[in-house]
Amino acid sequence: MPRPSTPLLSPGRIRSVALAIIDRDGLDGLSMRKLAAELGVQAASLYGHVRTKDQLLNDIASTVLSAVDVSGFEVDWREGLIRCARSYRAALLTHPNIVPFLAYGPAGRDESLQRLDLLHGALVDAGWSRREATMIAAGLMYIVFGAALSSFSSGFSSDPADYVDRYPHLDRAHLLPGVARELDRDSFELALAAFVRGL
Amino acid sequence: MPRPSTPLLSPGRIRSVALAIIDRDGLDGLSMRKLAAELGVQAASLYGHVRTKDQLLNDIASTVLSAVDVSGFEVDWREGLIRCARSYRAALLTHPNIVPFLAYGPAGRDESLQRLDLLHGALVDAGWSRREATMIAAGLMYIVFGAALSSFSSGFSSDPADYVDRYPHLDRAHLLPGVARELDRDSFELALAAFVRGL
């Protein structure tokens, strides 16, 4: 079936279906063939709209991270940090399966750097030295990414019973999905508050 | 060539060569065939000593993380936290290319949980509630993993010139490998100190 009357594919549609697959089947669950099938198309056709799978993942990551809010700095730098961290975490939490991909480094993601640049500038404007600003921004990212990665809910909530016997101090209650999610949030808020207060 | 007089393979040798490949070529640079070739053997032979590649990576991760020091809690819980975090980061820094694998969650790694359990117990002994202990341990992991992941040195130090023009606040100096490494350390120490102080 050659060129259809109305195009079946577009970068946007590809990205959104790919993200849906990642959300449903995990990061390893996304393959170009599966993505193509879900779009009603053959795998090779994707390469007319997407340069490479890695680039596609980077684009998806960028759109996911576009929900990060860096507007709070106009009020107060502390408020800006907290709001930025919270919205960052919220964005990652909406699509947790893409987080492992981000772990490979912000190599080609332009918007991440742009955001980092803005955050850095705001801190400098607030009176911090360039070096301090860099370190503070880095520390904030540590907490955000650390929280997104080593979370209790996604980490090891598969079969609580296995853990209880061998790790006496890890309460089984911690591993119940509902509690785990709440615990993740509270741990994040604790770390964030301690960090910002300690500056 | 069938069964040789002295075995060519052993789990330990497989692990150490695999880790060397990961250090040299990155996580994606490790394939079972390449690993086998480097061991002077065919890929299929590995499966007599290793259940699966994922298991192999988990074993490697465990040996890397066995360098984590949780002995400081006998002195003081603050000292214990700091020493644990530092040694954890040091271990990850020795083999940075395996960090992205750890990002997939501590699913099957027994020793990680054992360590977490010990840390948790020590905090409870020091007077924290179970819930607080969990949150503190989690926060510590946030900083450690966040620092290992979103580091300046491994993140984007490939071609500094590209960044300078587009991100005015990110000083080029930050991207020089030597400075970046030092900046990573200082950022980590800042975040760690702020966190522990803020508790």
Next chain:
DNA sequence: CGACTAACCGAACAGTGTTAGGTTAACTCA
């Protein structure tokens, strides 16, 4: 000496990302 196991190999399977070359619809312009 015979049976058995342990350690390796060759070949294959199903799957991966990606590319080359072909086919045809839709658009552009004389």
Next chain:
DNA sequence: TGAGTTAACCTAACACTGTTCGGTTAGTCG
């Protein structure tokens, strides 16, 4: 209106990947 170009899809293939199956033989035990 008709020719030429481009855009969007296809089939087929390449070089990989992790993993398994069925052999072949060296070492070991009874």
